Amino acid sequence: MKSIRQQKILEIIEQYEIETQEELALRLKEQGMSVTQATVSRDIRELKLKKRPGSSGSPVYAVRTEPKHMPEDKYIRVLKDSFVSMDAAMNILVIKTVSGMAMAAAAALDACAFYEILGCIAGDDTIMCAVRSVQDTVVVKKKIEAILD
Numbered sequence: 001m002k003s004i005r006q007q008k009i010l011e012i013i014e015q016y017e018i019e020t021q022e023e024l025a026l027r028l029k030e031q032g033m034s035v036t037q038a039t040v041s042r043d044i045r046e047l048k049l050k051k052r053p054g055s056s057g058s059p060v061y062a063v064r065t066e067p068k069h070m071p072e073d074k075y076i077r078v079l080k081d082s083f084v085s086m087d088a089a090m091n092i093l094v095i096k097t098v099s100g101m102a103m104a105a106a107a108a109l110d111a112c113a114f115y116e117i118l119g120c121i122a123g124d125d126t127i128m129c130a131v132r133s134v135q136d137t138v139v140v141k142k143k144i145e146a147i148l149d
Contacts, residue, residue, distance in 0.1 A: 005033055006043050010063060010132075013049065017060040024061065048115065064115050075108035076147055083148055084125075088137045093117075093129040095144075102127050112147075116140045 005028065012018060012027045021040045028035050044061065054060035082101035087094050097105045106122035109129065116136035121128045131137045 002043075005035065005039075006047055008033060009040075009043055009047065009049075013061045013063065017054040017056075017058075019054070019058050019060050072111070075111045078104050078108040079144070079147055086141060086144065088141060091131045091134050091137050093131055093137055093140055095127040095129065097125050097127065099125045101125070109144075112143075114140055114143060 008028060008031060009024065012024065012031075016027065018024045018027065021037050021044065024044075025035050025037055025040045028040070048064050049061045050064050051059035052062040078101075082097040082105040084096040084098060086096065095102075095105065095109075102122040102125050106120040106127045109117065109120055109127070116132050116139055118130040118132060120130075129140070131140055
């Protein structure tokens with residue numbers, strides 16, 4: 001139930017400009033979910049939502065898209081040394097690496113703690129990243145390209 005509710009919260013804040021926890025709780029109730037403000041508050045904290053300026057200038061909830069910290073130099077080095085190419089198929093990002101380096105590169109991606117990446121599976125020279133959404137796949141590609149530059 002919690003994961004369904006949190007997924008619904010992410011959908012709502014993508015679709016609407018939500019300014020308050022009460023407004024978010026109301027939208028959830030409109031979708032048939034019974035929640036309290038305290039539950040919504042916990043979900044916001046767990047989802048690590050942030051506020052950004054909305055179209056009216058008022059702060060609205062948004063998904064954090066930046067990593068919490070820049071990856072360490074060693075992880076950047078692993079990504080740069082192993083990277084061959086990447087391509088997307090909907091919300092799956094496929095990264096090709098030098099033979100034998102996919103696991104190290106996947107571990108480096110995990111260390112980057114990108115919110116958009118749910119997880120990575122690595123073979124010998126290929127990594128499959130499960131990404132939250134098709135839009136997030138574009139965001140992740142840009143982040144990886146920025147690291148590689």
